[in-house]
Amino acid sequence: MGRRGVTGAARGGALLVVGDVITDVVARHRGPLAPGTDTAAAIRTLPGGAGANVACWAARRGGGEVRLLGRVGADAAAWHERELVARGVRPLLVVDEEAATGTVVCLVDEDAAGERTFLTDSGASLRLEPGDWSDALLDGVARLHLSGYLLFTESSRALVAVALKAARARGVPVSLDPASAGFLVRLGPDRFLTLVEGVDVLLPSRDEACLLTGASDAADAAARLSRHVPLVVAKQGAEGALLARSGEVWARVPAVRAVPRDTTGAGDAFTGAFLAALLAGADPEQAAREGCGAGARAVERTGGRPPALD
Numbered sequence: 001m002g003r004r005g006v007t008g009a010a011r012g013g014a015l016l017v018v019g020d021v022i023t024d025v026v027a028r029h030r031g032p033l034a035p036g037t038d039t040a041a042a043i044r045t046l047p048g049g050a051g052a053n054v055a056c057w058a059a060r061r062g063g064g065e066v067r068l069l070g071r072v073g074a075d076a077a078a079w080h081e082r083e084l085v086a087r088g089v090r091p092l093l094v095v096d097e098e099a100a101t102g103t104v105v106c107l108v109d110e111d112a113a114g115e116r117t118f119l120t121d122s123g124a125s126l127r128l129e130p131g132d133w134s135d136a137l138l139d140g141v142a143r144l145h146l147s148g149y150l151l152f153t154e155s156s157r158a159l160v161a162v163a164l165k166a167a168r169a170r171g172v173p174v175s176l177d178p179a180s181a182g183f184l185v186r187l188g189p190d191r192f193l194t195l196v197e198g199v200d201v202l203l204p205s206r207d208e209a210c211l212l213t214g215a216s217d218a219a220d221a222a223a224r225l226s227r228h229v230p231l232v233v234a235k236q237g238a239e240g241a242l243l244a245r246s247g248e249v250w251a252r253v254p255a256v257r258a259v260p261r262d263t264t265g266a267g268d269a270f271t272g273a274f275l276a277a278l279l280a281g282a283d284p285e286q287a288a289r290e291g292c293g294a295g296a297r298a299v300e301r302t303g304g305r306p307p308a309l310d
Contacts, residue, residue, distance in 0.1 A: 013064060013140060013141060013142020014064055014066065014067055014140050014141045014142060015065070015067070015141070015142070015143050015145060015275055015276065016067045016068075016069065016137060016141045016143070016144050016145070017051050017052075017054055017058070017067065017068045017145045017147070018051065018068075018069045018128070018144070018146050018147065018150065018163060019049065019050055019051015019052065019054065019055075019069075019070060019145075019146065019147025019149060019150060020049040020050055020051045020052065020070060020102060020122070020125035020126065020147055020149045020150075021052045021070035021072050021080050021084075021101070021102070022047075022048045022049030022052070022101070022102040022103065022122075023045060023046075023048065023076055023080075023103045023104070024045070024046045024047065024049075024104050024304065025045055025046075025104070025105045026043065026044050026045075026106045026108060026262070026264065026302060027042070027043045027105065027107050027108065028110055028262070029041040029042075031111045033107070044302065044303070046303040046304070047079070047080055047303075048104060048106075048264070048304045048305065049070070049125060049147075050147045050148075050149055050177065050265075050268050050304075051068065051145075051147035052084065052089075052305075053269070053272070053304040053305055054145060054177070054268045054271045054272040054275070055067075056084070056088075056089055056272065056305045057269040057270075057271070057305070058273065058275050058276040059088035059272075059276075059309075060087065060088065060272070060273075060306040060309070061280075061290065062088075062276065062280075063276050063277070063280035064142070064276065064279045065090060065140075066088065066089050066090065067089070067090045067091075067092055067137075067141075068084060068089050068091055068093075069092045069094070069128075069133075069137060070091075070093055070094070070125065070128070071093070071094045071095075071096050071124045071132065072094075072095060072096065072101045072124050072125070073095070073096050073099055073100040073101040073124045074095050074096070074097060075101055076100075076101040080093065083305075083308075086308040086309065087305060087306060087308055088309050092137070094132045096124035096127055099123050099127055100123045100124065101123055101124055101125070102120075102123035102124060102125035102126070103121045103123060104119065104120050104121070105118070106118055106264050108263075108302075110261075116262065116263055122149070122152075125149070126150065126152060126155075126156050127155060127156070128155065128159045129156070129158060130155075130159050130162045132159060133159055133162050135166045135169075135170075138170055138172055141172055142172070142173075142279055143173050143174070143175065143279055144163065144172050144173070144174045144175070145174070145177075145271070145275055146163065146164075146177075146199075147177060148177050148178040148179030149183070151187060151192065151195050151196075152180075152183045152186075152187060160195065161195075167198075168198055173200045174198065174199050174200060174201075175201035175202070175271075175275060176196055176199045176202055176203070177267070177268075178203075178204045178205070178208040181207040181208050181211050184208060184211050184212065185211065189211065189212045189213070189214075192212060193212070196229065197228075200229065200230045200231060201229070201230070201233065202225060202228075202229040202231070202232050203232075203233045203234075203235060203267075203271050203274070204225070204232070204235070205235050205237075205267055206218040206221075206234060206236045209221035209222055209225060209232070209234045212225060218236055218239075219234075219244075219249045221234065222234040222244040223244045223248055224247070226245050226247055226248070227246070227247045230245065231284060232244040233274065233284070233288055235270050235271075236255075237263070237266065237295075238255050239255060240253045240292055241253045241270070241288045241292060243288060251284070251285045251288070253285060253288040253289050253291075255295070255296065256293045256296035258299050259300060260299040261299060261301065261302060262299065262301065262303065263298075263299050264298075264302075265298050265303065265304020265305060267295070269291075269295050269298035269304075269306070270291035270294055270298075271291065273287075273291045273294035274294075275287075276290075277290040277291070294306075
């Protein structure tokens with residue numbers, strides 16, 4: 001297990017995702033939690049992580065090789081590798097001998113349209129560092145995608161800077177998903193926009209776009225962000241997606257109807273399908289339509305990933 005010897009690429013080039021690999025503990029319950037006593041729940045342990053989920057949904061869409069660089073603890077490394085391979089992803093996992101694999105407890109309220117609350121222990125996932133990077137990782141790569149979670153620790157921020165520099169030197173376009181409105185509050189909008197300089201596609205949620213700009217309207221927020229990043233694709237859940245360039249929203253893509261069971265990973269599903277469609281030659285609007293379709297399929301499943309490939 002590791003990242004040496006990356007060779008070849010699918011026709012049109014590969015997608016390299018760099019991001020978090022997480023163990024999700026999903027607890028489905030009905031109604032408010034009962035403090036101080038028991039709340040009945042259905043509990044499952046599933047593979048997750050925003051970066052890993054994006055890679056799996058991109059591979060599910062198909063059209064090119066998908067690789068994932070991430071860091072895991074020795075406690076669950078083999079399991080995570082098997083789960084990624086089963087979904088068509090080529091894992092390039094760095095095993096951390098000091099930290100355990102990151103774990104997220106996902107509380108899913110079935111009485112609130114599958115809305116979820118996360119309790120996050122990032123563990124090894126955000127301990128990626130420049131030493132885990134090699135420019136050879138970009139061999140055969142047509143697009144690099146970075147999980148925004150990487151911006152929330154010093155070591156992984158340093159890796160982002162190294163990866164961005166290497167991608168620019170090779171002319172490889174880079175996309176990034178801000179990942180968490182909660183963590184963005186601590187990082188700060190100005191610092192975030194400085195750190196993502198050089199990214200060509202930004203894929204925020206509605207809340208993240210509004211937080212980064214101070215705007216209360218998603219369209220206004222997307223338009224403002226597109227003055228900093230060439231293409232902004234704002235994900236709005238049941239309201240679809242907005243695409244903005246040069247300070248203006250130029251396309252609105254409707255959502256695909258779905259009956260929500262668990263909204264965990266819906267944004268990751270959108271991002272993965274969107275990026276895979278771009279690599280396959282789709283224009284951004286068509287890619288966003290595919291993203292909305294993947295998001296709809298994701299909310300009808302428990303957990304953040306598609307089923308294993310046949």
